Structure formats: structure tokens, C-alpha cells
Amino acid sequence: MSFERAKHNNCSVIGCRNxxxxxxxxxxxxxxxxxxxxxxxFGNAPTQIPKVLHVCGKHFTDDCFLNLGQYRAGLAERLxxxxxxxxxxxxxxxxxxxxxASTSSACFQLPLSRDVACQTDHLETHTxxxxxxxxxxxxxxxxxxxxxxxxCKGFGVGMxxxxxxxxxxxxxxxxxxxxxxxxxxxxxxxxxxxxGSSLVEASRGHDSTYDPADSITAxxxxxxxxxxxxxxxxNNKKYIVYENCIMDLFNLxxxxxxxxxxxxxxxxxxxxxxxLCPHCTFSRQWNSQPILGSIPAGNLNLSVAIYLSGASxxxxxxxxxxxxxxxxxxxxxxxxxxxxxxxxxIHHWKVTQDVNLQWLSQEKKVxxxxxxxxxxPGYSAKYGSYTMMDLNTxxxxxxxxxxxxxxxxxxxxxxxxxxxxxxxxxxxxxxxxCIVTDRHPQVQKFLRERKITHYYDxxxxxxxxxxxLEAISKQKDCEILKKWMxxxxxxxxxxxxxxxxxxxxxxxxxxILNHVRDVHTHEDPLYPKCEHAIRKTxxxxxxxxxxxxxxxxxxxxxxxxxxxxxxxxxxxxxxTSSLESFHAVILRFAPKNxxxxxxxxxxxxxxxxxxxxxxxxxxxxxTEEGVPCFKMSFPKxxxxxxxxKPEKTQPTFGYVADMMDLIFEEVFVNPTPYxxxxxxxxVPEDLSAQYEKPYKDExxxxxxxxxxxxx
Numbered sequence: 001m002s003f004e005r006a007k008h009n010n011c012s013v014i015g016c017r018n019x020x021x022x023x024x025x026x027x028x029x030x031x032x033x034x035x036x037x038x039x040x041x042f043g044n045a046p047t048q049i050p051k052v053l054h055v056c057g058k059h060f061t062d063d064c065f066l067n068l069g070q071y072r073a074g075l076a077e078r079l080x081x082x083x084x085x086x087x088x089x090x091x092x093x094x095x096x097x098x099x100x101a102s103t104s105s106a107c108f109q110l111p112l113s114r115d116v117a118c119q120t121d122h123l124e125t126h127t128x129x130x131x132x133x134x135x136x137x138x139x140x141x142x143x144x145x146x147x148x149x150x151x152c153k154g155f156g157v158g159m160x161x162x163x164x165x166x167x168x169x170x171x172x173x174x175x176x177x178x179x180x181x182x183x184x185x186x187x188x189x190x191x192x193x194x195x196g197s198s199l200v201e202a203s204r205g206h207d208s209t210y211d212p213a214d215s216i217t218a219x220x221x222x223x224x225x226x227x228x229x230x231x232x233x234x235n236n237k238k239y240i241v242y243e244n245c246i247m248d249l250f251n252l253x254x255x256x257x258x259x260x261x262x263x264x265x266x267x268x269x270x271x272x273x274x275x276l277c278p279h280c281t282f283s284r285q286w287n288s289q290p291i292l293g294s295i296p297a298g299n300l301n302l303s304v305a306i307y308l309s310g311a312s313x314x315x316x317x318x319x320x321x322x323x324x325x326x327x328x329x330x331x332x333x334x335x336x337x338x339x340x341x342x343x344x345x346i347h348h349w350k351v352t353q354d355v356n357l358q359w360l361s362q363e364k365k366v367x368x369x370x371x372x373x374x375x376x377p378g379y380s381a382k383y384g385s386y387t388m389m390d391l392n393t394x395x396x397x398x399x400x401x402x403x404x405x406x407x408x409x410x411x412x413x414x415x416x417x418x419x420x421x422x423x424x425x426x427x428x429x430x431x432x433x434c435i436v437t438d439r440h441p442q443v444q445k446f447l448r449e450r451k452i453t454h455y456y457d458x459x460x461x462x463x464x465x466x467x468x469l470e471a472i473s474k475q476k477d478c479e480i481l482k483k484w485m486x487x488x489x490x491x492x493x494x495x496x497x498x499x500x501x502x503x504x505x506x507x508x509x510x511x512i513l514n515h516v517r518d519v520h521t522h523e524d525p526l527y528p529k530c531e532h533a534i535r536k537t538x539x540x541x542x543x544x545x546x547x548x549x550x551x552x553x554x555x556x557x558x559x560x561x562x563x564x565x566x567x568x569x570x571x572x573x574x575x576t577s578s579l580e581s582f583h584a585v586i587l588r589f590a591p592k593n594x595x596x597x598x599x600x601x602x603x604x605x606x607x608x609x610x611x612x613x614x615x616x617x618x619x620x621x622x623t624e625e626g627v628p629c630f631k632m633s634f635p636k637x638x639x640x641x642x643x644x645k646p647e648k649t650q651p652t653f654g655y656v657a658d659m660m661d662l663i664f665e666e667v668f669v670n671p672t673p674y675x676x677x678x679x680x681x682x683v684p685e686d687l688s689a690q691y692e693k694p695y696k697d698e699x700x701x702x703x704x705x706x707x708x709x710x711x
Contacts, residue, residue: 386417
């Protein structure tokens with residue numbers, strides 16, 4: 001008969017190694033430090049007791065252990081007893097929950113004759129810093145979470161030789177790390193927070209029905225070993241992993257636990273690791289990303305995310321370089337954009353546009369708003385994007401991109417964009433009732449010749465009038481006009497919204513000249529008197545005098561021929577303020593200080609339109625109690641006046657998810673039909689194509705003081 005002793009804090013016990021028939025004598029008083037709890041044995045007592053012994057866990061109940069849940073999950077190699085625990089179970093108790101052998105002979109082991117089947121450590125130099133389960137590195141298990149394949153074949157992505165792999169950018173053996181010393185209990189808690197949390201959970205005293213698989217440690221371990229294969233590649237979660245943490249997984253051989261040779265290959269964000277053990281010829285390859293054809297999925301996914309979100313690759317590259325994150329080059333990003341992203345964006349926009357135009361063709365009266373945005377800023381813009389919006393539904397229905405050299409100059413781009421957009425709408429059978437635009441002279445003439453009802457946006461006209469009124473108010477003896485500027489601007493909006501015909505708008509507009517003189521009855525029968533309540537005032541200084549200089553200048557401005565003609569055509573129902581909001585959205589996808597190719601600008605405009613159509617009519621945000629939310633705003637046009645604007649809910653990005661699925665599931669699989677649609681778009685030649693380019697040597701000669709024409 002042999003005996004073992006295990007010491008846990010202040011408790012020491014002796015257990016049997018015979019047939020588990022020992023009786024236990026528990027002292028009536030609490031054991032003192034280093035005091036032994038004696039057993040009554042069947043047979044002779046031992047004459048000498050070894051210094052290091054282990055007690056049999058079959059004689060203790062589940063609530064006596066600190067780390068039972070972690071031991072079941074495979075994250076602990078030995079069970080830990082609570083302070084003051086005593087053995088209370090008699091006989092061959094079933095302890096399958098401890099993960100040990102069922103035979104009684106495997107219960108205890110002397111240090112000199114340790115039984116391999118029982119308490120031999122499976123991995124003597126288990127790396128605590130990796131926080132992996134013991135089953136993760138076994139040969140018969142393939143971890144889908146890390147995509148590690150155990151094989152003895154050569155290394156390489158799709159090849160047996162690492163040197164012949166085109167993905168190999170750096171390949172060098174790493175130095176063998178020294179063997180790590182085994183950590184004691186305190187070091188284990190400090191270096192392995194997951195195990196520490198398990199100890200806390202186990203020390204709370206779970207009963208025999210406690211399932212460690214429900215604990216966070218067990219669920220985290222199982223998530224590392226398995227992954228839902230039905231999830232698309234681009235929808236999987238991604239993490240930032242440090243190089244030294246990855247190397248901790250491959251420094252030691254999982255078979256012989258000796259140091260291994262590790263080689264790495266990188267391609268942008270992609271990392272491939274080969275582990276080769278020179279002692280037992282064990283080898284395996286691990287890839288950080290799936291390979292789609294010959295392209296790492298992470299590289300393509302990052303390119304798609306940058307493009308669809310409207311971000312700048314140059315700025316993203318600066319962020320990555322600052323963090324020392326690995327990234328591919330700009331040429332790779334542009335190659336992904338031309339081959340997969342831009343064809344998908346154009347296809348998705350055409351599909352959604354066809355749905356909108358088909359719905360518009362069924363409407364009897366369609367009211368559209370049109371406006372152009374010039375890019376880049378200044379009087380020599382390269383691009384002009386003309387947007388056509390359905391003002392009834394606040395939806396972008398068409399965008400036409402015009403390059404300045406197509407029409408002979410940037411001043412002709414707006415008319416050309418409108419012409420192309422109307423031609424498309426007519427070909428789809430859209431019945432146009434009227435169109436609301438600004439007062440562009442070429443647009444006025446074009447719509448007049450086409451006999452299309454044309455209205456002017458009030459905001460554009462009020463903005464121009466306010467600038468002229470402000471200029472008059474700064475002149476001598478005209479300062480009083482500053483008090484009337486806001487009222488005159490509001491009167492223009494009221495005239496447009498409260499009139500049903502052009503003569504009525506003119507009559508109401510002229511009434512402002514009587515109103516500023518405190519005269520509220522008018523000669524025009526269409527508007528004989530003011531609608532407000534007439535009140536007597538004692539302060540006559542705020543009213544304008546009929547023979548004053550300021551009144552004469554105001555009358556000349558408000559009643560000139562062009563002003564009256566434009567007032568008659570003010571839009572009575574819809575304005576183009578939503579188009580101005582859309583132009584602000586375009587700045588997120590196509591900033592004016594960034595140079596774009598023609599297709600790149602067109603795709604950015606389509607992305608902005610899809611984002612606007614999805615989020616334009618968001619409801620107002622509310623608190624948990626249902627109170628509407630507002631935010632403070634200081635509009636530039638109100639000269640510092642604060643207003644309360646309704647705060648809308650957060651925007652959504654469903655169009656991004658749809659195009660992600662389109663790119664990875666359809667375009668990447670068969671890009672031919674999508675690229676054919678892209679190539680069918682007529683792309684104008686560059687602005688510099690009409691000029692003759694000199695040779696580089698001749699240009700250098702001019703810079704140094706020479707001449708292009710030596711004769």
C-alpha cells in the first residue's frame with residue numbers, strides 16, 4: 001500500500017491508493033497550520049511518507065474544488081482544493097466529471113513511479129500566454145477558427161515549395177525561443193485572466209448540476225475551435241492581432257513540445273505561417289485569411305470597405321502606417337476597384353434606378369427638381385454633375401456627369417446635364433408636370449423652347465436679393481433698411497406659397513412697397529389690402545418715407561423688369577433645398593480637393609445617391625419617454641441666430657451590405673457581364689489630351705534655362 005500527501009494552503013491530507021475503502025476521521029476542532037488530518041487505514045500504516053504527495057480527487061465533492069469548471073473545459077491541468085476541504089466520499093465514486101480514468105489504480109501516483117495514464121501533463125511546457133485549450137493543438141483536430149492544417153507537406157499558398165510561392169514577400173527562420181518555466185498559481189492568475197475568471201466562478205460554490213460549458217471560458221474556448229461555415233467570408237468578424245501573439249502559437253511543437261522553425265509570408269494584410277519541427281518532422285501551415293482564387297479575402301474586403309464608405313485610401317494608409325498595420329499598395333486598391341468594385345456600384349445603381357423610373361412612369365404628374373454641382377471649385381470646373389430629384393418622394397432619380405471638354409467649357413455643363421437627364425426620363429415614359437431649378441439663363445431658354453413648365457427655387461432668389469439689400473443698407477442714409485431685410489425675404493417665401501397664379505404673385509410682391517411705408521391698402525384688385533391685423537403705431541421712425549433715398553433704391557430693386565418676371569415664376573409647392581442637402585452628401589464621397597477619374601467620380605456620385613435615398617426620410621429621434629429630440633444650430637444665413645433643428649435617427653447602410661454580397665457572391669465569381677456594362681459607358685478624353693506633351697529630356701532642358709526650339 002502506498003500513500004500520498006497534498007498540501008493546499010493550511011490543509012494537508014493523506015489518502016489511500018488501494019481500493020478506495022479508507023475511512024476518514026475528521027477532527028472535531030479546526031486544523032491548525034500544517035496540522036495533518038489523519039486517516040484510519042485498512043492494513044499497516046506507512047513507516048515513511050514522501051515529501052511530495054497528491055490526494056485522490058474521488059473522495060471530495062464538487063464544491064471542494066476552486067477550478068472545477070476550468071478543469072472540465074480543459075484549461076487547467078490540476079484541480080485546486082478550497083481551504084479547509086476534507087474528503088467525505090467513500091469507495092469507488094464515479095468521477096467522470098473530473099475527466100480522469102475510471103480505474104482506481106490510476107488515482108494516485110508516486111513521483112518515482114508516475115503512471116502516464118493519470119497525472120502526466122499532456123503538454124509539459126504549455127504556453128499560458130496563448131490562452132488556448134489543450135485540445136486546440138492536438139493532431140486529430142483542425143481548428144476552423146485559425147485555419148491551421150496539420151500536414152507534412154511543403155509550405156506555400158497552393159504550392160508545395162515556399163520559394164516558388166508568388167505570395168512570399170519575406171521568409172526567414174526565427175530564433176528558437178528558450179523554454180518557458182512553468183508558472184505557479186499566482187503567476188497563472190496574473191498572466192492568464194481567463195483562468196483567473198474561471199477560478200472566481202468556480203469558487204462561488206456551484207452544485208453538481210453546474211455545466212462548465214455554460215461559462216464564458218468554455219464558450220470562448222469552443223468558439224476558437226469551431227466557426228459557422230455558413231457565414232459568408234466577408235461577413236466574418238475580424239480582429240487586430242499582434243505578430244508576437246501569433247508567433248506564440250507556433251514557437252513550440254504540439255507533438256514533442258520542442259522549439260520549431262517558423263517562416264512567414266505576407267501580402268498586404270495577409271499572413272501565412274509555416275511551422276516545421278526539426279526534431280519530429282511535424283509541419284503545418286496557417287493562413288490568416290481565406291484565399292479567394294488568388295486574392296486574399298481580407299485585402300479585397302478592405303478595398304471594398306474603403307471604396308463603399310467614401311473613405312480615402314491615402315488617409316487610411318496613413319492610419320495603417322502610424323499603427324504599423326500591414327497594408328497593400330495603392331495600385332492594388334485601384335486594381336480591385338476597376339475589376340470588381342466599380343462594376344458592382346454601376347450595376348447596383350442601374351437596378352435601383354430602373355425600379356424608381358418604372359414607378360415614376362406610372363404616376364400622372366411628376367414634379368422634378370434639378371441642379372448642377374461643379375467640381376472642382378472655381379470658374380474652370382472639370383466635372384459637372386446634374387442631379388434630377390423627384391420632389392414628391394425626395395428621391396434621386398438620375399445623375400448625369402459631364403466633363404467640360406465635352407461641351408466646350410464649364411459654363412455649358414448644366415444645360416447638357418439637364419438635356420441628357422430629360423432624354424432619359426422621356427425614354428422611360430415619365431410624364432413631367434413641371435420642373436424646379438435655379439435661374440440659370442441657358443436652362444430658362446431650353447425649357448421655354450421645350451414648352452416645359454418651369455419654376456424657380458425661392459431660396460436661390462431670396463439669397464441673391466438679400467445680398468443686394470445688404471449692399472444698399474451699407475450706403476449712407478440707408479441703415480434703416482437693415483431692419484426690413486428679414487421681413488422682405490420672408491415676404492418672398494409667403495408670396496410664392498400663398499399665390500395660385502403669376503399675376504397674383506406680382507400683386508402680392510408689390511404690396512411690400514406700401515407695407516414698409518405703413519400703408520396697408522393697395523390699388524391692385526388681386527390683393528387689395530394686407531391680411532395682417534392693422535395696428536396703430538406711435539414710433540414712425542421705423543417706417544420708410546416715400547420721398548427718402550432708401551425707399552427709392554428699394555423700389556428700384558424690387559420692381560425692376562427681371563425681378564418681377566422671376567417673382568411670377570416662383571415655385572408654389574416644392575423647393576430644391578433637398579438637392580442642396582444632397583450636394584452636402586456628395587462631399588463625403590467625392591471631396592472637391594481630391595482628383596477623380598471619370599468612372600471614379602461617377603461611382604462616387606452613385607454611392608452618394610444610394611446613401612441619400614436610403615436615409616433622406618429618417619424619422620425624428622425620440623427619448624425613451626417618447627419626447628422628440630432637437631439639437632441647437634447656428635445657420636450661416638441667419639447671422640449667428642440660434643435655432644432648434646429636429647435630430648434624426650442614425651443613418652443606415654443597407655446599400656453597403658447589398659453591394660458587399662453582390663461583389664463577393666456574383667461579381668468576383670463572374671465579373672465579365674458587369675465589366676461589359678462598365679466598358680459601355682462613354683468616357684471622354686482627358687483635358688490634357690488636346691495638348692502635345694514634350695519629351696522629358698526637353699522639359700528638363702527648359703527648366704535649366706534652355707529652349708525647346710534650339711534653332
